[in-house]
Amino acid sequence: MPFEVTLQPSGKQFTVQEGTSILEAGHDADIALPYSCRAGACRTCRGRIVEGQIDHGHVHPTYLPLEEREQGYALLCQAQPLSNLVIEVQELDIMGSIRSRVCPGRVKEMRRVTPDVMIVRIKLPMNEDVMFLAGQFVEFVLANGERRAYSIASAPSIGGVTSIELHVRHTPGGLFTDYVFDGMKVHDLVRMELPQGTFFLREDSDKPLVLLASGTGFAPIKSILQYAQQKQIKRPMTFYWGGRTRADLYEMDWVERYASENEGFQFIPVVSDATPACGWSGRTGFVHRAVMEDFPDLSKHQVYACGAPIVIESAKRDFAEQCSLPLQEFFADSFLDAGDRAQARS
Ligand SMILES: Cc1cc2nc3c(=O)[nH]c(=O)nc-3n(C[C@H](O)[C@H](O)[C@H](O)COP(=O)(O)OP(=O)(O)OC[C@H]3O[C@@H](n4cnc5c(N)ncnc54)[C@H](O)[C@@H]3O)c2cc1C
Ligand code: FES
Structure with missing residues (x-):
């Protein structure tokens, strides 16, 4: 049977048909709710059930620990209502059109x-x-x-x-x-x-930006960089691009050219497993660790991170726990594959 959902703080309402997730029904009603994987494995869609009962669906405790469930949290891409609901969630205005x-x-x-x-x-x-x-x-x-x-x-x-x-x-x-x-x-x-997805530059902030990519996680960062140049966005930006070897940083020339054309943009390539063939004399180690060395205090920054799930999870955890980054200032797409999705369902 269908149930009504009311969102807080906006007061927007929509109906969820049986067998449909809250996220999907919200999107069908043209309400921009945050999401990425839609597989219960990235937590982007997390919301808090203020009133009512839900079926949490396929959610592994790694992505929604028991104590969070007890506090009312749910992954809206998996959760289905068992009654009418009031849900607290951060909506996105910009997606409207x-x-x-x-x-x-x-x-x-x-x-x-x-x-x-x-x-x-x-x-x-x-x-x-x-x-x-x-x-x-x-x-x-x-x-x-x-x-x-x-x-x-x-x-x-x-x-x-x-x-x-x-x-x-x-x-x-x-x-x-x-x-x-x-x-x-x-x-x-x-x-x-x-x-x-809802990984995009939040333009209602003027905080300095830390951009972080591993491997092909560079793709969405490249799009954001071109957009920032078009729009002449002047927020200070530091881009860390990590790869195992020099070859993994496959468009370094492009980024270096961008750096030479854009004042306020800094590029830090980081290689974790350099071989003699790399001829590498730059930064080494884990890419998110390089960010932490340079920015021990991230309390006034926004971070945009993309790429391998292990890099995104480590960055989110360590930046928040060790560098005071507010969790709501961490935006990410984790490049989950079918294996990761299967694990989230197990
Ligand atoms: C939001 C988002 C953005 C992304 N953007 C990019 C991007 O820009 N560039 C990029 O390169 N990638 C990106 N990815 C990753 C991409 O979507 C694919 O997951 C990846 O390319 C692998 O796809 P595939 O079909 O080749 O492999 P898959 O078929 O997904 O297989 C991947 C691995 O999982 C194993 N596997 C498959 N099924 C199962 C199962 N049932 N149980 C256990 N193991 C299994 C396979 O053996 C293999 O080792 C992104 C992912 C997400 C979620
Ligand atoms: S979109 Fe729901 S957990 Fe990723």
Whole structure:
């Protein structure tokens, strides 16, 4: 049976049909609730149930510990109502005019920049003029109905865009990336839903920015950087890009050029497992540790982080616990794969 949800503090209301998550019903009602993985594994959609009963759904205690459940917290991408509800959650105003949609695309260009990273440009239908916020991602809809997410690396445009750039890292044995690296051809037709997610630059703040990426986590940061340049955003920005080897930082020239053109932007590349072939003389170690060495106090910063789940989880925890970063100033997309999703459901 359907139940009514009232959001706090906005007072907005919507109906949740049986079998539908609170997040999905909110989105169907055009209410911009924060989300990323929709698999119960990133916590972006966390809200607090102020009144009413829910079924928490498939939520692993790693992502919603028992004590948080007892305090009323829920992951809204998994939770379903068992009564009418009042939920406290942070809504996003800026998403209002941007609608996600399923559309076809055609592979326009493929550029293998390292043995395991492919930069793919997808041409979108001419009549669609796709709008998105810098930092958001697309989901490929595969023939078997499964979906795979990739962050958009190119910049948005006010009137919409007709092509997008994606950075795809090969996961050997992976359903989609095996196809990208060993089957996909220029002119191939693909099906996508876009834009997705709520990782984008919060422009209602003037706090200095720390941007953090591991590997292809650079993609959404590249989009945000181009957008910041277009909009002449003058907030101080420091970008840390981590890879195992020098080759993982596959567009370092691009970032260095950006740094030379943009006052107030600093670039710190960090390599964790440099080999003699890297010829590396820069920073070494874990990328989030480099941030902590340079910014022992993050209490007045905003952080945007993207890439491997272990990097995002470590950064979120250590920045909050050891560098006083307020948790609401940490924004992230964690690049979870099917294995991570299966683990979240177990
Ligand atoms: C919001 C978001 C944005 C992302 N953006 C990017 C991006 O810009 N660039 C990028 O490179 N990646 C990105 N990713 C990751 C991307 O979506 C894919 O997960 C990744 O590319 C692997 O896809 P695949 O289909 O090749 O592998 P998958 O088929 O997902 O397999 C990945 C691994 O999981 C294992 N596995 C599969 N199914 C199961 C199961 N049921 N149980 C246990 N193990 C299993 C496989 O053997 C393999 O080792 C993003 C992810 C998210 C959530
Ligand atoms: S969107 Fe709900 S946990 Fe990731």
